[in-house]
Amino acid sequence: MVEVNFRRRRFLTRLTAGVGAVGAGFAVVPFVSSMLPSARALAAGSPTTVDFSKLESGQMITVGWRGKPIWIVYRTKEMLDRLWKIHDFLLDPESSRTSQQPDYAKNEYRSRGKRYSVLVGICTHLGCVPLSKFTPGVNSGVQSDWPGGYYCPCHGSKYDLAGRVFKNVPAPSNLLVPPHYFVNETTVIIGLNSKEEVAG
Amino acid sequence: MSGLLDWFDARFPLRKVAHEHALSYYSPKNFNAWYYFGSLAILVLFMQIVTGIFLTMHYKPDSQLAFASVEYIMRDVPWGWLIRYLHSTGASLMFVIIYLHMFRSLMYGSFHRPRELLWIIGSIIFVALMAEAFMGYLLPWGNMSYWGAQVIISLFTAIPYVGDALAQWIRGDFVIGDATLNRFFAFHVVLVPMLLLLLVFLHMVALHKVGSNNPEGIEIKLHRDENGIPLDGIPFHPYYTVKDLVGVVLFTFVYLGIVFFVPDMGGWFLEPDNFQVANTFHTPPDIKPLWYFTPFYSILRAVTYPLFGVAAKFWGVLSMGMSIGMIFLLPWLDRSPVRSILYKSPIFTWALGIFVVTFIMLGYLGGKNPSHTDLLFFTNVVWSQIGYFLYFGFFLLMPVYSKLGIVKTVGTRVQSK
Numbered sequence: 001m002v003e004v005n006f007r008r009r010r011f012l013t014r015l016t017a018g019v020g021a022v023g024a025g026f027a028v029v030p031f032v033s034s035m036l037p038s039a040r041a042l043a044a045g046s047p048t049t050v051d052f053s054k055l056e057s058g059q060m061i062t063v064g065w066r067g068k069p070i071w072i073v074y075r076t077k078e079m080l081d082r083l084w085k086i087h088d089f090l091l092d093p094e095s096s097r098t099s100q101q102p103d104y105a106k107n108e109y110r111s112r113g114k115r116y117s118v119l120v121g122i123c124t125h126l127g128c129v130p131l132s133k134f135t136p137g138v139n140s141g142v143q144s145d146w147p148g149g150y151y152c153p154c155h156g157s158k159y160d161l162a163g164r165v166f167k168n169v170p171a172p173s174n175l176l177v178p179p180h181y182f183v184n185e186t187t188v189i190i191g192l193n194s195k196e197e198v199a200g
Numbered sequence: 201m202s203g204l205l206d207w208f209d210a211r212f213p214l215r216k217v218a219h220e221h222a223l224s225y226y227s228p229k230n231f232n233a234w235y236y237f238g239s240l241a242i243l244v245l246f247m248q249i250v251t252g253i254f255l256t257m258h259y260k261p262d263s264q265l266a267f268a269s270v271e272y273i274m275r276d277v278p279w280g281w282l283i284r285y286l287h288s289t290g291a292s293l294m295f296v297i298i299y300l301h302m303f304r305s306l307m308y309g310s311f312h313r314p315r316e317l318l319w320i321i322g323s324i325i326f327v328a329l330m331a332e333a334f335m336g337y338l339l340p341w342g343n344m345s346y347w348g349a350q351v352i353i354s355l356f357t358a359i360p361y362v363g364d365a366l367a368q369w370i371r372g373d374f375v376i377g378d379a380t381l382n383r384f385f386a387f388h389v390v391l392v393p394m395l396l397l398l399l400v401f402l403h404m405v406a407l408h409k410v411g412s413n414n415p416e417g418i419e420i421k422l423h424r425d426e427n428g429i430p431l432d433g434i435p436f437h438p439y440y441t442v443k444d445l446v447g448v449v450l451f452t453f454v455y456l457g458i459v460f461f462v463p464d465m466g467g468w469f470l471e472p473d474n475f476q477v478a479n480t481f482h483t484p485p486d487i488k489p490l491w492y493f494t495p496f497y498s499i500l501r502a503v504t505y506p507l508f509g510v511a512a513k514f515w516g517v518l519s520m521g522m523s524i525g526m527i528f529l530l531p532w533l534d535r536s537p538v539r540s541i542l543y544k545s546p547i548f549t550w551a552l553g554i555f556v557v558t559f560i561m562l563g564y565l566g567g568k569n570p571s572h573t574d575l576l577f578f579t580n581v582v583w584s585q586i587g588y589f590l591y592f593g594f595f596l597l598m599p600v601y602s603k604l605g606i607v608k609t610v611g612t613r614v615q616s617k
Contacts, residue, residue: 032369035383041373062481067375069481121481125513127354128347129483154351154487155501156570156581170504172511 047191049183052116060132062121065190069121069129070178072188079161080114082136082147090164092174100124101177102193110162110177118180118188119163121150125171128154134161150175221408226433227440228414230614234308235412235440236447237301243448244294245400249393251287259339261385263378266341267477285463286455291333292469293455295492298326302527306552309539310413316531318406323528325399330493330524332392335384337490338376342474347487349384350376355500358517375480417539418614432614486569494566495559495591499523501570502588504581519588526595533598538607545605551594558590 045066052072055061060073087093095106104112111117123130130150133140140146142158149160158166163175179193208214219225258277260269273280302322305311311319338349353370357363372379411421420430434440464470468491473484489497503516526533536544541552561575562584568574570581578586 035369035372037368037371037373038379041377041379045374064481067373067377067480125354126351127357128351128487129481131483153483153485153569154347156504168504170501170512170516172506172513 045191047189050188050190051186052188053186058134063190065178070190071117071119071121071132073117073119073132073161075115075117075161079134079148080109083108083160083162086147086160089166090160091167091172093164095164095174097173100174102179104193105177108162110164110174112180112182116182116188117162118177118190120176120178122176123152123154123157123171124165124173124175125152125155125157125169128152130157130159130175222437222441223435225408225436226420226430227412227436228418228420228430228614229432229434230414230416231412231440231443232415233447234300234304234415236444236451237297237304239444240447240451241294241297241301242400243451244290244297245396247286248290248294251283251290252389252393254283255287256389261339261382263341263381263478266339266381270340282459285459288470289455289458289463289465291336292465292490292492293451293458294329295333298329299492302326303556305413306530307541308413308415309417309534309536309541309544311531312413312417312534312539313531314410315406315413318403318410319531320528321399321403321406325396325403326527327524328392328396328399332388332396333490333492335388335392338381338384339388340474341381341478342471343476343479343482343484344471344473344487346376346478346480347483348489349380351487352489353380355517355520358511358514360514413539414614415540416542416610416614418610418612420614423612486567488567491563491567494564495562496520496523496566498562498566498584499588499591501566501581502584523591526592529595530598533595534602535599536602536607538610540610543608543610544602545607547601547605551598551601554590555594558587558594562587562591 048063048065050061050063050070050072052061052074055072055074057074058076058079060071062069062071064070092100093108095101095108095110098106101110109117110119121129130152133142133146133151134148136146136148138144138146140148140151142151147160149158150163151158152171155170157169157171159171159175160166163177165171165174178190179197180188180190181192181194182188183195205214209216255273258269258273258280260266270284273284275281277283305319305322334349334352338345353367353376356367356370359366368374370380371377372383414420418432420432423431425431458465458469464472471488471490488494497520500516500520503512503519505515506512507515536548538544541549565574565580565584565587568580570584571579573579575583
């Protein structure tokens with residue numbers, strides 16, 4: 001009759017189960033990783049060049065980058081003047097949240113220069129495309145003291161013409177400014193911060 | 201014949217299972233019409249699996265081909281329209297049935313001890329059904345499919361630190377795309393159906409262990425005759441198999457009536473925006489989920505104020521998750537000494553009534569623009585905030601109000617015939 005060492009048996013059982021669990025954990029990695037964006041999806045995120053010579057004052061165009069809508073807006077002087085009067089209604093008027101724009105857009109206009117605004121047209125709440133409501137006042141259909149901006153139809157988030165989010169709306173932060181730089185007066189590259197930066 | 205059965209019984213517990221789960225499975229004799237919905241849910245699950253198999257023979261899970269392949273099913277595949285409408289109508293009716301099935305349990309206290317685990321398995325089935333319906337809704341690749349999925353997956357970005365990476369992992373791309381459609385197809389036709397079948401099996405095993413509750417909430421197993429058979433029980437077969445068949449016939453009238461005459465149910469079962477192919481640059485003017493998600497969607501949208509320095513989005517998502525989580529906690533929230541609404545105090549009846557009205561109101565508001573005014577006096581978002589507090593009030597105050605008032609004395613035997 002062999003005497004059973006139960007302590008030893010319990011230890012070995014637990015050790016085996018533990019090693020098996022670690023192995024199972026490693027085995028899960030390739031399956032979980034296979035669901036990450038593929039090499040093809042990553043490659044499709046390369047920069048895009050946009051000619052906006054036909055863009056007129058007070059108008060916007062929408063282009064695609066990484067499958068997202070990118071707005072290029074030519075703001076008039078009146079549009080820019082209205083930005084100053086609404087600071088109290090904004091959540092982050094100074095663009096202090098650094099993740100939402102490159103450094104060169106960290107200003108009240110949220111743009112390089114004043115005139116052209118380049119924004120990712122995706123609401124920071126839950127990813128809908130906000131509507132452009134440039135007409136100020138009650139005719140906008142948004143609110144009577146509307147300064148002109150963007151209105152998200154999904155959950156009612158509001159942004160001004162610099163893409164700055166209003167207080168007390170569901171969206172938590174300003175619209176994203178994508179990396180971009182102007183090659184000349186009428187051409188912009190979306191996806192790169194400067195000519196020197198290598199696409200990655 | 202009995203020789204063949206003997207041959208089987210020597211190798212498989214055929215007669216034993218038939219007896220334990222049907223012929224000698226005693227159910228309370230006083231089931232009413234509210235007890236149709238369990239068997240109807242199984243019927244619809246079966247219909248969804250069968251019609252789903254035939255749909256996959258023609259459907260293409262590819263963002264370039266999906267929308268056209270659904271139109272192909274509708275127009276060119278013989279009887280394709282019927283199979284697809286049976287599937288799309290079945291999805292909505294599954295939720296009608298499940299909501300009524302859950303309401304039955306709320307009325308009669310079917311989640312009370314010892315049926316807590318039965319209730320929890322059922323709640324998991326409800327969550328799995330929501331996942332199944334949500335992923336299935338992306339497959340036609342209509343514009344509402346696309347933006348509905350965009351909004352729901354973006355919910356994950358509300359999770360601090362890992363949110364963005366998690367949403368990207370779920371999508372397999374920076375936006376909803378071909379990768380997302382492909383994997384949702386895999387989950388919708390393989391993973392979740394298998395989970396559902398397993399969960400339904402577990403639900404049945406748990407049910408047959410503890411036995412059904414009944415409208416009076418009386419435990420029939422406590423009073424047995426000399427052979428150990430519950431005095432208020434009758435064998436499931438033939439009594440309830442035949443009764444459930446009546447339910448099946450009535451339900452089929454409704455089901456096929458919708459399929460043949462109003463398959464889109466005026467935009468409630470199939471939304472007008474989904475008859476357009478997905479457009480990545482254009483959100484539908486009023487983005488909304490299908491009707492069965494709207495109560496929870498209203499709760500998500502009701503939160504518009506940041507709290508403790510954390511954005512409103514996070515609290516909205518958390519609230520929506522908690523509103524579903526509340527359902528799981530029900531067995532421990534109800535402290536009433538009796539199960540059934542027939543014996544509970546009128547306070548509970550009122551609370552349940554207010555809850556039902558609130559749930560329907562939240563569902564209505566979830567399909568409307570939050571800044572419009574579709575009800576009296578206030579905008580929709582204000583009403584959904586009122587609904588928010590009533591919804592959570594029903595659950596979180598239950599430990600208090602379920603103890604209040606005078607309950608009727610529960611007899612030992614079922615009163616109704």
